[in-house]
Amino acid sequence: MTTRYSKEHEWVRLDGDTATIGITPFAAEQLGDVVFVELPEKGKTIAKGDEVAVVESVKAASEVYAPVSGEVTDANAALEDAPQTVNEAPEGDGWFFRVKLSDKSELDGLMDEAAYKAFCEEL
Incomplete structure (x- = not known):
């Protein structure tokens, strides 16, 4: 599975036509100790x-x-009881939600890991 990154410090990991989305370790570090996460509802269409x-x-x-x-197909309900998971495993168990992609070409506008690392070094 390939991971892509946004300039807003979200990561996207594709599995078929479903994307798992979370925030990067860089974002989690910038935020500090996460105490609450509000997630989207399943079935919500997002752009x-x-x-x-x-x-x-x-x-x-x-x-x-x-x-x-x-369309949001899943949200990580475990974060409601354990928001610190975002800090402990931002690219693992700290994922936020899953989306059934409506346009796979949008992934082309995201950075690969090397480009994202270079982007963070410039901040």
Whole structure:
């Protein structure tokens, strides 16, 4: 599975036509200790760039934007009871939601891992 990254620090991992989405370790580190996560409802149709979820830390609240368009097929309910998972495993068990893609070509506009690392080094 290939992972792609947005400039808003979300990651997208594709499995068939379903994308799992979360925030990057860089974003989790910037936020600090995550204390609350608000996730999208299953069945919600989202468009690339939409505010889809909210993550709150001891420092700040931040929106999570949709890096791709589609229909939300799953949300990581485990984060409601254990939001710290976002800090512990941002690209693993700390995923936010899954989307059935409506336009796979949107992935072409996202960065691969090397490009994302270079992008973060410039920040």
